[in-house]
Amino acid sequence: MRQLTYDGVPIPGLNDLVRTAIRLHPASGEPRPDESHLGGPLLWPSDEPWPECPVTWPPDPDASDDGWASGHPLDGAVPVMAGVAQFFRDDFPELPFPEGTDVLQILFCPDEHDSPYHRGPAVRLVWRDSGEVGDIAEPPPVPESAVLPAPCLFEPCSIDELPRVGDFPAETKAALGLPEDSAEDPEGWPELGQYSKIGGWTAWRDSGRAGLDCRDCGSRLVQTIALATEEHDVDCGCEVPEDEPAGWTLGARGMLNIFTCPADSAHPFKVRID
Template identity: 45%
Template sequence: MGTKPTDNGREIPWLDNMVRPVVRLHPAPGPAGPTDSHLGGPMLWPRHEPWPQCDGAGHRGSLDLTDEQVRGLPTPFAAGVQLYRHDFPELPFPDGTDVLQVFLCPLVHDGHWGPDVRLVWRAAGQVTDPLADQPVPVLVDPMYAFRPCVFNPCRANEYPMMCDVPRELLYELEFAKADGFDHANHETWPCLGDATKIGGWTRWFASDPYDMDCPDCGATRVQLLALAAHEDECAECDQPTGEHVGWEFIGGSGALNVLVCPKDVRHTMKLQIE
């Protein structure tokens, strides 16, 4: 996870300027309540506040249903992830908030070909009358099913993939000069592993970074959260790895990455499935 790339074994002087902190969440099945940080458990939600609902406008055919059968079908969002500031102070909480709630519409959507996402930043102390009987979606694509999990976090540093490094810096490296960048030995630049995590860098697999500029202010969006189907071995801790992370996602592999504006997390986010 935190393996530092080298230039054919030599240190890369400017690379430390690109390091990002990451929190690997290591979700595992367990009891989760509305006052806990968790995946797939009940949210701390005010009784009189409308529950997030997808209008179905972006639904694609799934579950053996056609586009016509699912488009425009309103459905409540599923409770996805809840993260409290006291557990994860690394999150960019807006002033006056201390809980991040991530809701998902567990059907395929246009654009990113995965579930839609809503982010809610709130102050836990303002929820004085919580909703106990919480809505659940009627239709759930099996690829996006998940079960209640608790977190066993560890913290580390993460280095970018080659595609996130400016080309002018890569061209200075000896392995790129020797072989030409397009044919360079990428074994000297380790790939990021699969992990459910806060922060860090995006594990680009099916594509290179694109559409990263915030449409509201022009800042380059950064990774807030990744929800992965599997966990690769973690060098920073001895948490279990493998199949049991609570998701069957993208046909059993891949991750849903949520990228946000570093200037204002309430600006337009980007969803990327890799």
């Protein structure tokens, strides 16, 4: 790659900030349980119960009354989680599959939640060995109000990304003559667009970078999966025939970002919606 410049001046270290993301390019389709997809049926064993939503603290009486649940009543019915996406290692070897697993399944609670840490759907990741799945379960029934994507297949490409300036290391900010606490991208800085992807940088908008350390080992979590409301046409070389193939809204029409531990992807992950 060419030496990156800022204001026409090559900046040492800037090239090291480039991350190659796998842009997913979801497109309407009819995925099978043995395919990678968004919104299709999961390769889920028929003898394994669908997981229940883990958000069961009592509802907060002060929470806003706009239809968001802060939690399911501890003594009430807890909804089962529904499949949202599935990624096979053969298609996406870039994902950090724990040893012995070859498929990542993402599930959402059909209700949206409003907690101090997470506004939006409760998320679960399941790393599974597809070879152990015999009979496949029927997808669970979900309420019509559920925030779930329409069925899509992927047409992935790779795209090089630069971080938002707030993610620059201190020495790079210094080389650019930017104040240490600068978070605003300077004029002319390449925009980090909205699109579903694996890896790459976080397109921060509303939420902060705080609290993204692993609860188990303290490692800084890394951006692993982004699911987008809109699939923007950016300079990746692909045509984007549909800008909202999934037909869902995440947060304020943004992206749901999943951060995993670089030391062990089975450690607790975190979610931010931007």
